[in-house]
Structure formats: C-alpha cells, structure tokens
Amino acid sequence: MKQAWEIVQRKILLDRKPWxxxxxxxxxxxxxxxxxxxxxxxLPDFVVILAQLSWGEIGLIRSYKHGxxxxxxxxxxxxxxxxxxxxxxxxRELREETGLTSPRWLSPGEFSLSGNRGGCTVHILLxxxxxxxxxxxxxxxxxxxxxxxxxxxxxxxxxxxxFKQLGSIAALGLAxxxxxxxxxxx
Amino acid sequence: MKQAWEIVQRKILLDRKPWxxxxxxxxxxxxxxxxxxxxxxxLPDFVVILAQLSWGEIGLIRSYKHGxxxxxxxxxxxxxxxxxxxxxxxxRELREETGLTSPRWLSPGEFSLSGNRGGCTVHILLxxxxxxxxxxxxxxxxxxxxxxxxxxxxxxxxxxxxFKQLGSIAALGLAxxxxxxxxxxx
Numbered sequence: 001m002k003q004a005w006e007i008v009q010r011k012i013l014l015d016r017k018p019w020x021x022x023x024x025x026x027x028x029x030x031x032x033x034x035x036x037x038x039x040x041x042x043l044p045d046f047v048v049i050l051a052q053l054s055w056g057e058i059g060l061i062r063s064y065k066h067g068x069x070x071x072x073x074x075x076x077x078x079x080x081x082x083x084x085x086x087x088x089x090x091x092r093e094l095r096e097e098t099g100l101t102s103p104r105w106l107s108p109g110e111f112s113l114s115g116n117r118g119g120c121t122v123h124i125l126l127x128x129x130x131x132x133x134x135x136x137x138x139x140x141x142x143x144x145x146x147x148x149x150x151x152x153x154x155x156x157x158x159x160x161x162x163f164k165q166l167g168s169i170a171a172l173g174l175a176x177x178x179x180x181x182x183x184x185x186x
Numbered sequence: 187m188k189q190a191w192e193i194v195q196r197k198i199l200l201d202r203k204p205w206x207x208x209x210x211x212x213x214x215x216x217x218x219x220x221x222x223x224x225x226x227x228x229l230p231d232f233v234v235i236l237a238q239l240s241w242g243e244i245g246l247i248r249s250y251k252h253g254x255x256x257x258x259x260x261x262x263x264x265x266x267x268x269x270x271x272x273x274x275x276x277x278r279e280l281r282e283e284t285g286l287t288s289p290r291w292l293s294p295g296e297f298s299l300s301g302n303r304g305g306c307t308v309h310i311l312l313x314x315x316x317x318x319x320x321x322x323x324x325x326x327x328x329x330x331x332x333x334x335x336x337x338x339x340x341x342x343x344x345x346x347x348x349f350k351q352l353g354s355i356a357a358l359g360l361a362x363x364x365x366x367x368x369x370x371x372x
Contacts, residue, residue, distance in 0.1 A: 005252050014200045014208055019225050020303075022200055022208060027252065029327060038252065039205050043303075065301035066191050066213065066224065072301055111352040113299070115251035115258055117206075117229075122352050141215060159363060166297040166308050170352050173359025177345060 050175035102127035236361035272309035288313035
C-alpha cells in the first residue's frame with residue numbers, strides 16, 4: 001500500500017511553461033501491472049490569502065474569471081513568480097490586489113491541486129491586522145472590485161455556496177477556522 | 187467588470203479524452219486588448235464524499251497517490267462516468283471503495299477546480315446513516331485501506347494539515363460543518 005509506483009518512462013506531451021506542462025508516464029504498480037500513458041500535469045504554484053483588516057473585516061476580490069466563464073467572488077490569490085517563496089508572493093499579491101500590508105502572517109497549510117494527476121502546490125495564508133498602504137495596482141487581466149465584508153457574512157457565504165472555486169472553499173474554510181479559534185475566549 | 191472575455195479563436199493543443207484536453211484561446215478583453223494563447227483545460231468532473239456510519243464514525247481512504255508521489259489519506263472520491271450524474275457517481279464510488287450504502291444524501295456544494303484555466307466541476311456530497319452492504323470492490327489502481335475515525339478526530343486532522351489534497355480540505359471543511367450544524371441543539 002505504501003509502495004510508490006515506479007516510473008518506467010516519461011514523455012512530454014505539451015510544454016507551455018511557465019503555465020503548463022503535461023507528461024505521459026509509463027508506470028509499474030506494486031502488483032507488477034504496467035500502466036502506459038498515465039497523465040501528469042505541472043502547473044505554477046499559487047497562494048490564496050485570507051486578509052483581515054485591523055478593524056475586523058475581510059477583503060475579497062470580485063472579477064470575471066475566464067476559466068469559469070463568469071464573475072466570481074474570491075479571496076486574493078496569485079501565482080508564485082520564479083524563485084519567489086509563498087510568503088513573499090502573498091505579500092506582493094495582497095499589496096497589488098488590495099493595497100494592504102500585514103504585520104502578522106500565518107500559514108494554515110499547503111495542499112496539492114490533484115492527487116491523481118499532480119499539478120501544483122496551493123499555499124493558504126492568513127494576513128492579520130492589515131493596514132491600507134496604497135491603492136490597488138493589480139496588473140491582472142481582469143477588472144476587479146474589492147468588497148470588505150464582516151467575517152460572519154463570509155462564513156455564511158462559504159457555507160451557502162456563494163464562492164465558485166474549490167481553492168476559495170478550502171482556503172476560507174481553513175483560514176476562517178484558524179481566525180475564529182484565536183478569537184475564542186479561553 | 188461583469189463583461190465576459192470574447193473568445194476570438196480556439197485551438198486544441200492536446201486531446202487525451204476522457205482524461206484531459208488542453209486548448210489555447212485567443213481572447214479579447216472588455217478594454218479592447220487581445221491576449222493570445224490563454225490556456226484552458228478540460229478534465230473529468232469528480233465527486234468527494236463525506237460518509238458517516240449510522241453509529242457516527244467517518245470513512246476515509248488511505249492509499250498511494252501518484253500525483254503526489256506519496257501516500258495520502260482522503261475522503262472517498264472518484265470520476266463521473268459518461269452520462270452519470272454526481273449522486274449516482276457518489277453512490278457507486280462509495281459502494282466500490284468502502285462497501286457502504288446511504289439512505290440519506292445531501293449536497294453541500296459544487297465548485298470549479300480553477301478560476302483561470304478551467305478544469306472540471308468538483309461535487310461535494312454528504313452521505314448520512316451509512317450501512318455496510320458489502321466488502322469494498324474498488325477497481326482503482328491503488329491498494330487501499332479504509333480507516334473509520336470519529337468526527338472530532340477528522341476535524342482536528344483537517345485543521346492541523348493531515349490531508350494533502352485541496353479537494354479533501356474543501357470537502358471536509360464544508361461537509362463536516364453541515365454535519366455539525368445538524369447535530370447542534372436548537
């Protein structure tokens with residue numbers, strides 16, 4: 001059960017770095033079976049950020065998302081640049097998309113996009129006590145609105161299906177719980 | 187802001203249906219800019235299932251995941267077959283992977299894998315009052331163990347980083363909350 005599959009051979013099917021590579025791997029299972037052409041993806045890692053203002057509200061982004069073919073609301077997020085760590089990326093993206101800086105960052109976790117096909121690592125970060133440092137200067141392709149909402153409203157939207165992306169559900173669920181745990185009287 | 191991008195032209199870069207198609211789209215933004223070769227993915231939809239036994243424990247799957255290159259623990263999950271709806275898929279996958287049937291299914295939500303590149307829809311389902319109907323008969327490639335754990339332990343594992351896949355974090359966070367809400371005294 002804990003034995004890894006052996007990769008006998010791998011072939012690049014598509015190379016569109018830095019955005020996407022697709023590989024076909026011929027693998028041998030622990031029971032001896034050979035599986036040809038098991039697909040594997042390589043995608044850029046990204047961060048998703050729960051950012052709380054010092055007076056309590058959470059910053060979200062509303063924009064058209066071309067992958068969805070529709071408008072969605074989500075936490076600030078963005079791809080790591082080459083050589084950039086997740087914290088530096090999150091600080092840069094938060095500043096660009098919302099104009100905020102935070103003196104206190106936490107890392108609720110990092111996760112893989114897909115267990116079967118691989119993909120990328122998704123880093124979930126929590127930025128507390130944020131202060132407005134500048135106007136947003138995002139160079140993203142999408143026009144963006146930045147609504148500020150109370151934590152209770154975001155928790156309710158999370159539970160009732162207002163967010164459309166899997167990464168938003170994972171990040172908000174986890175980071176809101178970390179935030180609420182800290183706020184809980186001991 | 188709410189205006190969709192116009193797709194001027196699309197080209198198939200890779201066709202490995204039913205597992206993956208990759209397209210390049212030339213798009214025109216609302217501000218008139220043209221962006222060539224914006225990548226778009228098509229992947230099979232899948233379900234992730236929180237299954238609770240009638241006596242309270244939750245069923246998980248522990249197996250080697252080749253996309254991660256390591257062993258992971260996760261809720262039961264699987265791809266929709268052609269023409270299959272999410273509920274039928276979840277019932278089939280749960281029966282195959284764990285031997286369970288449920289008289290009471292709920293749908294906490296469905297989400298897109300990626301806002302930028304598209305992908306697939308991830309359906310999160312909650313199966314309550316499950317009964318053991320048969321031995322597991324999974325035809326998945328991985329050897330699997332099926333541990334049964336109390337809900338409080340899974341909630342703690344979820345919060346502390348024991349699950350490695352984004353879909354597990356999204357599904358467990360949402361479905362556990364739905365379950366706990368029902369259990370809460372009114």
